[in-house]
Amino acid sequence: MPRIKTTLAKSLALRIGSGMLSLLFVALVTFVAGEMAPGDAALMLAGEKASPAAIARIRTELGLDQPWPQRFARFVGDAARGEFGRSYFGVKEPVRDVLARAVPFTFKLAALALIVATLLGVGLGALAAVYKDTWIDRVALTIGTLGVTVPNFVLAPILVFVFVIKADLLPVNYDPQLPVAEFYYLILPTLVLSARPMASLSRLTRASLLDALRQDFVRLAIAKGLSPWRVNIVHGLRNAILPVVTSMGSSFGFLLTGSFIVERFFTVPGIGFVGIDAIQKRDTPVLMASVLVTGAMFIVVNLVVDLILPVLDPRIREASI
Numbered sequence: 232m233p234r235i236k237t238t239l240a241k242s243l244a245l246r247i248g249s250g251m252l253s254l255l256f257v258a259l260v261t262f263v264a265g266e267m268a269p270g271d272a273a274l275m276l277a278g279e280k281a282s283p284a285a286i287a288r289i290r291t292e293l294g295l296d297q298p299w300p301q302r303f304a305r306f307v308g309d310a311a312r313g314e315f316g317r318s319y320f321g322v323k324e325p326v327r328d329v330l331a332r333a334v335p336f337t338f339k340l341a342a343l344a345l346i347v348a349t350l351l352g353v354g355l356g357a358l359a360a361v362y363k364d365t366w367i368d369r370v371a372l373t374i375g376t377l378g379v380t381v382p383n384f385v386l387a388p389i390l391v392f393v394f395v396i397k398a399d400l401l402p403v404n405y406d407p408q409l410p411v412a413e414f415y416y417l418i419l420p421t422l423v424l425s426a427r428p429m430a431s432l433s434r435l436t437r438a439s440l441l442d443a444l445r446q447d448f449v450r451l452a453i454a455k456g457l458s459p460w461r462v463n464i465v466h467g468l469r470n471a472i473l474p475v476v477t478s479m480g481s482s483f484g485f486l487l488t489g490s491f492i493v494e495r496f497f498t499v500p501g502i503g504f505v506g507i508d509a510i511q512k513r514d515t516p517v518l519m520a521s522v523l524v525t526g527a528m529f530i531v532v533n534l535v536v537d538l539i540l541p542v543l544d545p546r547i548r549e550a551s552i
Contacts, residue, residue, distance in 0.1 A: 246537060250530035254523060255307065261522045262303050265515055272319050272513040293319060306519060315520040320512055326520045329505060334524060337494070337501035340417055341486040341528075344424035349479060352429040353472075356436025361463050363441065371433060378430025383489055387423045387496050394419065404498045420497045424489055428482035435478055439471035446470070480536035484529040 273289040274281070290296045294305075309316065315326035359371035395403045405416045444467045491503035498504065506521035508514070 243534075243538070246534050250527075250534065253530065254526050257526045258307065258310075258519060258523055259303065261519060262299070262306070262515075265513070265518065266299050272515065275513060276319060306516075310520070310523060316516040318517050319514045326516050329517055330502070330520055330524055333500060333502040333505045333521075336499055337487065337490050337503060337525075338528065340420055340424065340490055340494070340499065340501060341483060343417060343421045344486050345428065345479065345483055347421055348425040348428035348432055348482060351425070352432025353436050353468075353475060355429075355433040356475075357440055357463070357468055359433065359437040360440035360444065360467075368437075371437065375430040375434045375437075378426045378433075381426070383423050383427070383492055384496070386426055387419070387493065390419050390422060405500060406498075416497070416499065420490075420493045420499055423493050423496075424486050427489075428479075428485060431482065432475060432478060436468075436471065436475050439474050440467055443467045443471040476536060476539060480533040483532045487525050487529055 273286050273293060273295055277286045277289050294302060317323045317325050355371040355374060359368040362368055391403050394401045401418055402416055490501055491507055494501045494503035495507045502521050502525060506518060509518035
């Protein structure tokens, strides 16, 4: 037992260390890309007709007159303490307050989309495998193909046309002033975000379950006279679920990055909406914080998945030891 705990602790520490290095690399790439992009936050704040002296004064106030490696090092040091500075625009609100409002929306949207994608994807994949080469299998494969090939920016207008313009059932833009529960605002974004992961999970579940149903232990269960439900679900799906769980972790990362487009389209005030707005305004503190928080959420979710896998399959735990 002590050996198992030591091995798991070392593995956990290694994953956390590599995650921190990944966050640092992502922050560096984002910062350098922002430096190379055209435009200037000081010029946008001062206005096109501002004098060079006024622009230079604003650059000094924001610290933009310093070399970018120095500014990046200062940002990393502040971020390690949970300080991201203040927004360049508006009332110059602390970035922490901006994130405190935006992150819950994005996490809620990504979590709902992952739940929908998992339930529909695993369900369709299991049905397709159990009823292989039937019309159920063909329908599931068709849905999976459409989910993978149709991008978010195409699916979103289609759903808006069907459920908003034609049926008048759902709101399209987030507006807290309307007397509608928040859940209704998240239905369409959730459906759009969950489409691609659902399709991928359904195809992966089908292939994994078909492989599991060919194994000897399934034939033994059938020979013992177990019910089809117990054979397919308890013995087959339980052993086929591991690659699906791994894919769920990467799917969550796709949901976080995909939320940038979806939140902007549906005006959901999440971290994606804030990040796109920061890119357009050259609001570097907000942009850097948005990227770091998104990357941290992705790393944490994948770390949780890696910790769950040894619990689900003792073979992985024994191999790691």
